[in-house]
Amino acid sequence: xxxxxxxxxxxxxxxxxxxxxAYSELNSDDVSYFKSILGDNGVVQDEDRxxxxxxxxxxxxxxxxxxxxxxxxxxxxSKILSYCNTRRLAVVPQGGNTGLVGGSVPVYDEVIVSLxxxxxxxxxxxxxxxxxxxxxxxxxxxxxxxxxxxxxxxLDLGAKGSCQIGGNxxxxxxxxxxxxxxxxxxxxxxxxxxxxxxxxxDMLTTLRKDNTGYDLKHLFIGxxxxxxxxxxxxxxxxxxxxxxxxAFLSCNDYTSCQKLLLAARRNxxxxxxxxxxxxxxxxxxxxxxxxxxxNPLPASQYKFYVLIExxxxxxxxDKTKLExxxxxxxxxxxxxxxxxxxxxxxxxxxxxxxxGISEASVKxxxxxxxxxxxxxxxxxxxxxxxxxRLGDNAEVLxxxxxxxxxxxxxxxxxxxxxxxxxxxxPFVYEWTSSQRGSISAEHGLGLMKAEKIHYSKSPEAVQLMxxxxxxxxxxxxxxxxxxxxxxxx
Amino acid sequence: xxxxxxxxxxxxxxxxxxxxxAYSELNSDDVSYFKSILGDNGVVQDEDRxxxxxxxxxxxxxxxxxxxxxxxxxxxxSKILSYCNTRRLAVVPQGGNTGLVGGSVPVYDEVIVSLxxxxxxxxxxxxxxxxxxxxxxxxxxxxxxxxxxxxxxxLDLGAKGSCQIGGNxxxxxxxxxxxxxxxxxxxxxxxxxxxxxxxxxDMLTTLRKDNTGYDLKHLFIGxxxxxxxxxxxxxxxxxxxxxxxxAFLSCNDYTSCQKLLLAARRNxxxxxxxxxxxxxxxxxxxxxxxxxxxNPLPASQYKFYVLIExxxxxxxxDKTKLExxxxxxxxxxxxxxxxxxxxxxxxxxxxxxxxGISEASVKxxxxxxxxxxxxxxxxxxxxxxxxxRLGDNAEVLxxxxxxxxxxxxxxxxxxxxxxxxxxxxPFVYEWTSSQRGSISAEHGLGLMKAEKIHYSKSPEAVQLMxxxxxxxxxxxxxxxxxxxxxxxx
Numbered sequence: 001x002x003x004x005x006x007x008x009x010x011x012x013x014x015x016x017x018x019x020x021x022a023y024s025e026l027n028s029d030d031v032s033y034f035k036s037i038l039g040d041n042g043v044v045q046d047e048d049r050x051x052x053x054x055x056x057x058x059x060x061x062x063x064x065x066x067x068x069x070x071x072x073x074x075x076x077x078s079k080i081l082s083y084c085n086t087r088r089l090a091v092v093p094q095g096g097n098t099g100l101v102g103g104s105v106p107v108y109d110e111v112i113v114s115l116x117x118x119x120x121x122x123x124x125x126x127x128x129x130x131x132x133x134x135x136x137x138x139x140x141x142x143x144x145x146x147x148x149x150x151x152x153x154x155l156d157l158g159a160k161g162s163c164q165i166g167g168n169x170x171x172x173x174x175x176x177x178x179x180x181x182x183x184x185x186x187x188x189x190x191x192x193x194x195x196x197x198x199x200x201x202d203m204l205t206t207l208r209k210d211n212t213g214y215d216l217k218h219l220f221i222g223x224x225x226x227x228x229x230x231x232x233x234x235x236x237x238x239x240x241x242x243x244x245x246x247a248f249l250s251c252n253d254y255t256s257c258q259k260l261l262l263a264a265r266r267n268x269x270x271x272x273x274x275x276x277x278x279x280x281x282x283x284x285x286x287x288x289x290x291x292x293x294x295n296p297l298p299a300s301q302y303k304f305y306v307l308i309e310x311x312x313x314x315x316x317x318d319k320t321k322l323e324x325x326x327x328x329x330x331x332x333x334x335x336x337x338x339x340x341x342x343x344x345x346x347x348x349x350x351x352x353x354x355x356g357i358s359e360a361s362v363k364x365x366x367x368x369x370x371x372x373x374x375x376x377x378x379x380x381x382x383x384x385x386x387x388x389r390l391g392d393n394a395e396v397l398x399x400x401x402x403x404x405x406x407x408x409x410x411x412x413x414x415x416x417x418x419x420x421x422x423x424x425x426p427f428v429y430e431w432t433s434s435q436r437g438s439i440s441a442e443h444g445l446g447l448m449k450a451e452k453i454h455y456s457k458s459p460e461a462v463q464l465m466x467x468x469x470x471x472x473x474x475x476x477x478x479x480x481x482x483x484x485x486x487x488x489x
Numbered sequence: 490x491x492x493x494x495x496x497x498x499x500x501x502x503x504x505x506x507x508x509x510x511a512y513s514e515l516n517s518d519d520v521s522y523f524k525s526i527l528g529d530n531g532v533v534q535d536e537d538r539x540x541x542x543x544x545x546x547x548x549x550x551x552x553x554x555x556x557x558x559x560x561x562x563x564x565x566x567s568k569i570l571s572y573c574n575t576r577r578l579a580v581v582p583q584g585g586n587t588g589l590v591g592g593s594v595p596v597y598d599e600v601i602v603s604l605x606x607x608x609x610x611x612x613x614x615x616x617x618x619x620x621x622x623x624x625x626x627x628x629x630x631x632x633x634x635x636x637x638x639x640x641x642x643x644l645d646l647g648a649k650g651s652c653q654i655g656g657n658x659x660x661x662x663x664x665x666x667x668x669x670x671x672x673x674x675x676x677x678x679x680x681x682x683x684x685x686x687x688x689x690x691d692m693l694t695t696l697r698k699d700n701t702g703y704d705l706k707h708l709f710i711g712x713x714x715x716x717x718x719x720x721x722x723x724x725x726x727x728x729x730x731x732x733x734x735x736a737f738l739s740c741n742d743y744t745s746c747q748k749l750l751l752a753a754r755r756n757x758x759x760x761x762x763x764x765x766x767x768x769x770x771x772x773x774x775x776x777x778x779x780x781x782x783x784n785p786l787p788a789s790q791y792k793f794y795v796l797i798e799x800x801x802x803x804x805x806x807d808k809t810k811l812e813x814x815x816x817x818x819x820x821x822x823x824x825x826x827x828x829x830x831x832x833x834x835x836x837x838x839x840x841x842x843x844x845g846i847s848e849a850s851v852k853x854x855x856x857x858x859x860x861x862x863x864x865x866x867x868x869x870x871x872x873x874x875x876x877x878r879l880g881d882n883a884e885v886l887x888x889x890x891x892x893x894x895x896x897x898x899x900x901x902x903x904x905x906x907x908x909x910x911x912x913x914x915p916f917v918y919e920w921t922s923s924q925r926g927s928i929s930a931e932h933g934l935g936l937m938k939a940e941k942i943h944y945s946k947s948p949e950a951v952q953l954m955x956x957x958x959x960x961x962x963x964x965x966x967x968x969x970x971x972x973x974x975x976x977x978x
Contacts, residue, residue, distance in 0.1 A: 129754075185675055186671045202950070203946075207930070209893050209930040211932065212944075212945040212946055213950070213972060216953060222703070223703050227703070266802075267802065270759040270760055313756065313757075314810075373698050376617060436694065437696065438701055440701050441699060443700065444700045449701070458691045461691070468703060468705075
């Protein structure tokens with residue numbers, strides 16, 4: 001079943017992956033052992049519950065696991081992995097299962113280890129804004145918690161209501177605050193990780209600075225659960241600033257969007273907190289499929305739309321600054337039309353459009369999603385080239401985090417089919433590679449792109465990654481078939 | 490000679506290190522080979538020039554190398570390392586040699602590979618502020634270059650006139666802009682690194698986001714040249730904001746300093762760019778030993794001094810904000826006295842005091858320097874405890890980057906002696922460890938603290954570091970005796 005579904009979606013690549021016969025198959029002794037350490041409640045064999053954990057939220061990737069484990073603490077995770085390593089049982093660590101590349105569901109019969117039961121906040125230092133929690137905490141819950149203390153999480157993304165912080169870190173999630181607060185490599189202070197053999201690696205410092213030896217935690221940020229299972233985290237949370245303003249603007253061409261970005265960096269400077277861009281196909285889609293959402297600029301049809309957010313400490317000053325910026329940008333001809341949200345509900349509406357594009361996309365039928373880093377000046381070229389290639393066969397959407405050079409390319413079609421896929425791939429990867437771009441800016445490689453890593457990484461780098469994988473997980477039990485090509489392992 | 494000098498400075502620990510007999514000794518064939526690839530100018534045997542490279546700037550660490558190599562490009566670095574690896578010749582990579590822990594000078598007869606000849610700027614993307622350069626560029630030169638383009642380097646430190654960006658990255662330098670722009674792990678976008686066997690690892694992306702496989706560059710950020718030699722770098726440079734304001738304040742007690750930090754985070758928010766703290770011993774020392782420096786608050790003797798810098802886009806607004814903050818802090822009793830610099834020269838004077846403490850310290854005679862990360866509320870306790878322990882035998886100074894929880898503890902004495910050292914160590918490390926602090930916040934471990942890593946890292950973490958060292962440098966030719974304890978290698 002697994003390979004059939006993968007074939008449907010991802011064509012020839014996924015069908016080449018065979019179940020690795022080195023892995024053992026689960027037996028009743030294994031289940032008894034897991035019950036002995038986790039209790040009956042921690043060992044799920046119920047078909048319906050397992051079915052949910054076997055498939056990703058888009059319904060694209062479906063595994064055939066027969067066992068879902070729910071550890072309650074690090075020691076239990078350690079015992080699970082130690083046992084699986086000895087028994088050569090393959091394991092998929094699972095957070096909120098909100099990923100887009102098939103990284104968090106089994107491919108075959110891997111044991112699913114869910115972190116959902118480890119959702120406690122351990123401590124919060126409200127002088128320095130340092131949060132320590134278990135890995136299974138849902139991002140939105142952490143957000144609410146730290147906001148009540150006067151701080152914010154350094155990351156925010158559309159999936160916040162389901163995604164877990166451990167998964168965010170394991171996939172190096174980017175999201176909407178990246179332009180202001182940067183990468184998790186800069187914001188994560190410490191991790192506790194359980195290695196494949198059950199070793200608990202305590203790197204759970206809460207210090208902002210620590211140059212004692214190699215900073216190992218970075219190996220686990222973005223390695224998609226293939227080097228270890230993140231069990232606890234500490235993260236730096238910036239102070240919450242009281243004044244947020246959101247503007248929704250339109251531009252007539254892509255060059256104006258770029259110039260507007262540069263102008264925003266210069267003139268909004270320290271208060272700029274988001275610069276999101278969408279082409280008009282995205283707006284049309286959002287208006288068709290998102291309930292209760294209004295077009296903030298309904299008067300005319302524009303080619304491009306930009307959402308700018310500022311966050312600062314002075315409401316009226318920041319707003320005046322944003323208004324002045326908007327006025328000047330209109331005078332300079334960069335912006336055709338624009339509006340600043342007058343209240344929270346209007347601001348939410350603006351954000352709902354941007355954040356809802358992904359949700360709206362999946363309502364059409366089939367959606368081929370690509371997440372690319374491309375130098376900003378070339379970023380929209382691939383969207384136009386793709387439109388030419390596909391003609392009437394598909395609708396091509398371009399949107400994303402322009403301030404980070406991150407394009408989300410969504411290709412909508414009535415159904416998945418191999419001929420459409422063949423027009424998209426490998427072209428999209430080859431094109432991105434030719435620009436020295438990244439074929440995965442923030443989504444990761446997962447199952448979808450494990451075999452495509454060479455488009456963005458040198459052979460020497462991939463070889464070293466494989467060596468590190470073998471060092472940390474010699475039996476390759478952690479999240480198999482993902483991240484790295486099978487040929488190098 | 491080497492061990493004698495180390496004994497003088499660092500007591501018993503360093504004398505335990507023996508030259509590793511596995512390393513070959515340099516012979517004339519080696520020198521001929523190096524001349525064949527680097528030319529005569531790239532191979533330095535002149536005693537005076539080598540003497541300079543054999544010793545650190547404080548004169549604490551002195552090696553006995555007989556050869557200094559000056560490669561001009563990555564291929565030459567690759568050939569050098571490939572040869573040294575085959576011949577088992579140990580190597581010390583050297584940047585500006587401004588480190589404080591003996592990481593950049595030989596311990597015995599290691600070949601010194603200086604990056605000074607690789608000082609070209611490769612490209613600058615002035616839309617996104619992305620700088621790509623060779624590793625030997627001096628930080629101040631890069632700063633000047635990007636400032637002319639309207640950007641700033643994300644790091645700044647006292648040694649900027651000599652330190653090189655490759656060394657900054659290899660040591661994960663922190664410095665004065667950390668509170669605003671964070672760690673190099675967040676700001677470095679790409680690296681080119683030559684591995685011990687000469688393999689050139691191209692990770693020189695200029696993308697802000699790239700989640701394709703393990704982010705290997707982080708292994709080389711802060712590993713002090715022991716895993717590879719950084720040859721090229723790309724780094725994100727923030728937009729230069731036009732308005733900088735600097736205030737110099739005094740507080741009567743340490744609790745007020747902490748409260749002031751919290752208030753600054755809340756009220757100065759997005760424009761806060763430095764929060765440096767000094768006790769009055771530092772000010773006294775600076776006034777005695779730094780030429781042309783004036784005490785900004787001469788009216789009275791205060792216990793603590795704080796330098797606050799703001800950087801923003803609006804000169805008059807920012808200044809008004811800082812003035813209001815200062816006034817409120819005085820009303821609240823947090824600040825005893827304070828002054829805002831009225832011009833650049835006054836601002837430079839404020840900064841000169843803070844940046845000159847290290848320079849003034851070495852003029853006294855002997856200085857035992859410690860660089861600790863400690864939870865802010867406990868940070869000054871170690872200074873006071875140390876003062877009690879040492880009594881009249883030494884002058885104890887506490888200063889540092891309070892906003893980052895980073896204390897610089899300097900202990901001044903007329904000369905180095907074992908009994909003073911025995912009163913300081915291992916106490917300072919044990920105390921820091923008991924607070925779950927870091928015994929090296931930003932200076933690294935180098936030779937000075939390689940054997941002390943266990944005070945800040947778990948045995949499992951140190952073991953994994955050793956495994957990674959063996960994987961990347963199986964003959965252990967890169968920067969031997971440093972970073973990790975000999976016992977685990």
